[in-house]
Amino acid sequence: MSKVRVLVGTRKGAFVLASDGKREHWEISGPHFAGWEIYHVKGSPADLNRLYASQSSGWYGQLIQRSNDAGKTWEPVGNKFVYDGVPGTHQWYDGTPHPWEFKRVWHLEPSLTDPETVYAGVEDAALFRSTDGGQNWHELPGLRGHGSGPRWHPGAGGMCLHTIVQDPSNPGRMFIAISAAGAFRTDDGGQTWRPVNRGLHSQQIPDPDAEVGHCVHRIAMHRSRPGVLFMQKHWDVMRSNDAGESWQEVSGNLPTDFGFPIDVHAHEPETIYVVPIKSDSEHFPPDGKLRVYRSRTGGNEWEALTKGLPQSDCYVNVLRDAMAVDSLDKCGVYFGTTGGQVYASADAGDNWAPIVRDLPPVLSVEVQTLS
Amino acid sequence: MIRVVLPAHLRTLARVEGEVKLDVQGAVTQRSVLDALEACYPMLRGTLRDHVTQQRRPFVRFFACEEDLSHEPPDAPLPDAVATGTEPFLVVGAIAGG
Numbered sequence: 001m002s003k004v005r006v007l008v009g010t011r012k013g014a015f016v017l018a019s020d021g022k023r024e025h026w027e028i029s030g031p032h033f034a035g036w037e038i039y040h041v042k043g044s045p046a047d048l049n050r051l052y053a054s055q056s057s058g059w060y061g062q063l064i065q066r067s068n069d070a071g072k073t074w075e076p077v078g079n080k081f082v083y084d085g086v087p088g089t090h091q092w093y094d095g096t097p098h099p100w101e102f103k104r105v106w107h108l109e110p111s112l113t114d115p116e117t118v119y120a121g122v123e124d125a126a127l128f129r130s131t132d133g134g135q136n137w138h139e140l141p142g143l144r145g146h147g148s149g150p151r152w153h154p155g156a157g158g159m160c161l162h163t164i165v166q167d168p169s170n171p172g173r174m175f176i177a178i179s180a181a182g183a184f185r186t187d188d189g190g191q192t193w194r195p196v197n198r199g200l201h202s203q204q205i206p207d208p209d210a211e212v213g214h215c216v217h218r219i220a221m222h223r224s225r226p227g228v229l230f231m232q233k234h235w236d237v238m239r240s241n242d243a244g245e246s247w248q249e250v251s252g253n254l255p256t257d258f259g260f261p262i263d264v265h266a267h268e269p270e271t272i273y274v275v276p277i278k279s280d281s282e283h284f285p286p287d288g289k290l291r292v293y294r295s296r297t298g299g300n301e302w303e304a305l306t307k308g309l310p311q312s313d314c315y316v317n318v319l320r321d322a323m324a325v326d327s328l329d330k331c332g333v334y335f336g337t338t339g340g341q342v343y344a345s346a347d348a349g350d351n352w353a354p355i356v357r358d359l360p361p362v363l364s365v366e367v368q369t370l371s
Numbered sequence: 372m373i374r375v376v377l378p379a380h381l382r383t384l385a386r387v388e389g390e391v392k393l394d395v396q397g398a399v400t401q402r403s404v405l406d407a408l409e410a411c412y413p414m415l416r417g418t419l420r421d422h423v424t425q426q427r428r429p430f431v432r433f434f435a436c437e438e439d440l441s442h443e444p445p446d447a448p449l450p451d452a453v454a455t456g457t458e459p460f461l462v463v464g465a466i467a468g469g
Contacts, residue, residue: 035380059430059464060380060418076384076414080422 003370004326005070006334007051008342009038012360014053016071019355021328023346026355032074033065040107040321040364043070047115048368052134054105054120062104064120064134077134081105081122084141090124091153100124100144107321109164113171121161125152125178127190140190143176148195148212155179155215155234156280162320163219167226167243175229175244180205180215183231185244196244200233218320220262222269230272230299232262232320237274239299250299255286261323265348266331270298273325273333273349275318283338284315292335294349308352309343316341321364328369336362373404374459381419381462385412390459399454401433402445419462434461 002021008014013031032038036055044050051067053074062081065074081102092098103123111117120128120137126144128137143149152159160179167173172189175196182197195211205213215234222228231238231247235258238247251257256276265271272295278286285291290309293302316339326332333349336342340359345352375391382388393407402425409416416422419431425445427433432441436450436458452458 057380058467059378059428060384061428062417063384063414079417082423 002328004332005368005370007041007366008336008362009041009364010360010362011037014038014041015359017355023332023344028356039105042108042110042366043368044110044115045112048370050115052108052110052118054108056104066134078136081128081137083126084139089150090159091151093154103158106160106162107164112166112168119164121164121176123158123160125159125161125181127161127176142191143184143193146193151212152178152181165219165221168223169226175219177216177219181212182214183216183219183244199247217260218262220264222264225269230262230264232259232274234280237299252300252302254293254302260320261318263323263325266325266327271296272298277317283317288313288315290314292349305349307350319363322362324365324367326367326369334365334367336365372456373399374456375408376459376461378462378464381415384414399449400446404460430465430467432463432465434463
């Protein structure tokens, strides 16, 4: 019997939601690490019992937790994130140079093939890797050192490396995204990097077509077609058909093209999901209606998915790491809100129901499909 | 024996209940107490002091004998009452956030 496990990070702890393949009845465990901010929890694709969690606090800093039994028990592992060499400076909000300072881990991305290898995207933006199950962390300095680093600047939420996408067909290729620097690609396992932002257009920066400086919110890829990428930018939903070499806007008929998450259907590489948010100063859905938008054409043509979602007086947000899909048939789609709800659809978005309604604000949602 | 009281979140992290008791060799200072604490409970590394600079985290305070010792030099001797175990060394999460 198939099962799914939904890993939820919130402002005040982590929760694990489990169900069978019908995805109707859920067991909820947590809070794990009660009182701590859990920016992200993610399982290893190579060992479904191996989970990693980013645990942080304004008082006590950053911790990384690891579970070898699917979240039943946890152990703290290494939390020493030290930039390689002299950290240097990036731009501060006022345009002055500001020293690189580690603040927290936003995103943990376990290797596709090795449970002991995991990547960490951190604020101030940098990429770290552990090859011993999170005990020791080392920066991949080629990213910050490729040349544009001193020109990067923080977005409103901080200068965070929040997205890490591995190419399953090419072990050396990986994509990352930074707010507000843009998207970057390596083809040699993280030694060297280059910006892949051609085609992005951001009116909020002095040169709207600059090589770096774009506020990319999220990038998604379908495993079967790693050359095609989808991006939710600060404004604009974008698509690349050439592994980021160029981007085209596919916002189409969306009611607003601002938003945070974007994801791809597990079995239909042209079916994608976004959650339009009214604007960057009004972080809630247009008209108080929580609507997921689905495109079955890889963008441009979008349909609103509303059944089971609140269609009045709803003013929550859905953050960039807070949407995920399972790989069952039919594909399940999940997202969490800043209002503490986690919604699930067991039919690719046609119908929705809350798994839980009253968690702390949800920061991240990941899904494991267990056969 | 040095007595250390940790805040609740760090007691949970270190999996201890109540006070922590430590053997400290040599002079009893903030640094030597924290070194001994981290040696016994490695999961606390980085939660009280920065890994590299060893500076106290901004929202962590050190109290003892009804005094705030947070701004004392890390190698200054702690009060005799702490060194003899009469009084505990208190690690406190600052009240912050309104």
